[in-house]
Amino acid sequence: MIGLKVGEKSLMRGYSLASAHYEDRLEFCSIEVPDGLLTSRLQHLTEGDEIIISSKATGTLVIDNLEDGRNLYLIGTGAGLAPFLSVIKDPETYLRFKNIVLLHGCRRVAELAFGEMITEKLTRDELLGDFVRYPLIYHPTVTRDQFRNRGRITDLIASGKLFSDVELLELDPQHDRLMICGSSELVRDTRELLVGKGFVEGNHGEPAQFVIEKAFAERLALDCARSSEAPDYRSHLERQ
Ligand SMILES: Cc1cc2nc3c(=O)[nH]c(=O)nc-3n(C[C@H](O)[C@H](O)[C@H](O)COP(=O)(O)OP(=O)(O)OC[C@H]3O[C@@H](n4cnc5c(N)ncnc54)[C@H](O)[C@@H]3O)c2cc1C
Numbered sequence: 001m002i003g004l005k006v007g008e009k010s011l012m013r014g015y016s017l018a019s020a021h022y023e024d025r026l027e028f029c030s031i032e033v034p035d036g037l038l039t040s041r042l043q044h045l046t047e048g049d050e051i052i053i054s055s056k057a058t059g060t061l062v063i064d065n066l067e068d069g070r071n072l073y074l075i076g077t078g079a080g081l082a083p084f085l086s087v088i089k090d091p092e093t094y095l096r097f098k099n100i101v102l103l104h105g106c107r108r109v110a111e112l113a114f115g116e117m118i119t120e121k122l123t124r125d126e127l128l129g130d131f132v133r134y135p136l137i138y139h140p141t142v143t144r145d146q147f148r149n150r151g152r153i154t155d156l157i158a159s160g161k162l163f164s165d166v167e168l169l170e171l172d173p174q175h176d177r178l179m180i181c182g183s184s185e186l187v188r189d190t191r192e193l194l195v196g197k198g199f200v201e202g203n204h205g206e207p208a209q210f211v212i213e214k215a216f217a218e219r220l221a222l223d224c225a226r227s228s229e230a231p232d233y234r235s236h237l238e239r240q
Pocket residue numbers: 013014015016017029030031033035036037038039040078079082083213215216217219220223224226227230231233
């Protein structure tokens with residue numbers, strides 16, 4: 001949870017850590033909801049301003065919750081990309097899996113900018129570059145603009161188009177492991193699809209073949225049910 005002091009109260013929201021465990025600063029990737037209670041304030045922070053960070057971190061999206069496998073698929077929509085930024089910076093990920101496919105689905109091309117930047121930067125990184133260059137396959141896709149990859153992630157998986165694009169075999173519980181973070185539709189549809197193929201969901205202390213960040217999707221579903229209009233998402237980086 002991160003947040004700000006507003007009057008006497010602390011205004012806190014759940015956030016994924018985008019920085020790796022070995023980095024000496026914490027990094028978060030945030031959408032800007034124009035009239036969002038926290039992000040409308042967060043986006044105006046300047047150097048030296050204080051933010052609150054709770055000391056306890058929780059969440060299911062860590063590779064320890066997955067069994068060993070050949071391919072790791074990281075599937076995120078919108079700000080659901082954030083937790084995978086720390087996963088792709090962790091050398092352990094590359095030691096445990098042969099191929100890592102980072103799938104990012106957004107409505108517009110402009111919303112993909114952060115993913116493009118991070119993967120480009122990573123492959124040039126002095127320490128991680130050699131680890132990352134070959135196994136990491138970044139596959140962004142959009143639903144509303146013209147782009148090299150188009151369509152919803154679940155449709156691309158169901159039709160098999162994704163696998164011909166990334167040049168890997170179709171999903172198989174014996175070899176593939178997946179992490180999913182994003183809208184409640186993405187979580188629901190992907191879970192259904194995977195269970196139908198015989199995949200088992202993992203949890204803390206019970207590693208299996210796929211894991212889902214439930215709190216993120218539940219919070220979004222709740223918020224979207226309350227608000228009649230979808231927010232305008234613009235990804236940007238908040239540093240502390
Ligand atoms: C476990 C967990 C991890 C999260 N990780 C991140 C993260 O890494 N980056 C991030 O940007 N957000 C993340 N969120 C969402 C985040 O907690 C806030 O919802 C977001 O910062 C907006 O807060 P706000 O106070 O500005 O908006 P609010 O005033 O609380 O909400 C305004 C409206 O914005 C919409 N909204 C809120 N968050 C999102 C979102 N992420 N995507 C699309 N629509 C949204 C809702 O429809 C809501 O009605 C996470 C949430 C959880 C529960």
